[in-house]
Amino acid sequence: GEDVEQSLFLSVREGDSSVINCTYTDSSSTYLYWYKQEPGAGLQLLTYIFSNMDMKQDQRLTVLLNKKDKHLSLRIADTQTGDSAIYFCAVMNRDDKIIFGKGTRLHILP
Amino acid sequence: NAGVTQTPKFRVLKTGQSMTLLCAQDMNHEYMYWYRQDPGMGLRLIHYSVGEGTTAKGEVPDGYNVSRLKKQNFLLGLESAAPSQTSVYFCASSFSAGEQFFGPGTRLTVL
Numbered sequence: 653g654e655d656v657e658q659s660l661f662l663s664v665r666e667g668d669s670s671v672i673n674c675t676y677t678d679s680s681s682t683y684l685y686w687y688k689q690e691p692g693a694g695l696q697l698l699t700y701i702f703s704n705m706d707m708k709q710d711q712r713l714t715v716l717l718n719k720k721d722k723h724l725s726l727r728i729a730d731t732q733t734g735d736s737a738i739y740f741c742a743v744m745n746r747d748d749k750i751i752f753g754k755g756t757r758l759h760i761l762p
Numbered sequence: 763n764a765g766v767t768q769t770p771k772f773r774v775l776k777t778g779q780s781m782t783l784l785c786a787q788d789m790n791h792e793y794m795y796w797y798r799q800d801p802g803m804g805l806r807l808i809h810y811s812v813g814e815g816t817t818a819k820g821e822v823p824d825g826y827n828v829s830r831l832k833k834q835n836f837l838l839g840l841e842s843a844a845p846s847q848t849s850v851y852f853c854a855s856s857f858s859a860g861e862q863f864f865g866p867g868t869r870l871t872v873l
């Protein structure tokens with residue numbers, strides 16, 4: 653079946669860039685999303701990209717999409733302590749259902 | 763706007779007890795969802811609804827029932843709770859099949 657894979661943990665020093673990677677299996681995915689979950693809270697949409705785009709930039713966030721390799725990444729520039737959270741990759745499949753990855757826990761080192 | 767709210771925030775049940783989790787949204791969204799989140803498992807879709815009066819099964823529906831009698835409310839029921847249902851439950855809503863707005867979650871422990 654459809655699958656969305658991401659690494660479970662990432663540690664980054666404060667001020668460095670964080671890159672969170674995601675791979676997916678459904679080549680017909682139309683929308684691809686990044687959600688952020690802070691401790692004790694629900695998920696919040698950070699950004700999304702449509703499948704006909706290669707890149708989207710929004711302030712410190714850059715999303716890159718490689719459709720050929722079915723690879724999505726989220727880059728956070730100048731990582732701050734407030735960026736510490738779980739980041740979920742999600743893709744909309746051909747049935748208009750959103751499939752979530754298991755989430756990447758981003759830990760910020762001082 | 764309150765967005766998506768969930769009641770209760772925390773609950774402890776004994777095995778075999780029943781309970782209902784309430785989700786409410788004030789954004790006039792058509793679609794509503796119930797997920798459970800477990801360590802290392804990510805989010806798993808339990809049931810969802812694409813409009814008032816409709817419900818459909820998700821990835822892990824067994825042991826749960828849902829109802830969508832009013833557009834703004836989506837109820838998740840556990841008829842006979844089991845320890846395997848200990849989890850954090852999230853409700854979400856969306857205008858169409860796109861961006862989902864999540865509630866703050868309900869932490870349920872079944873002893």
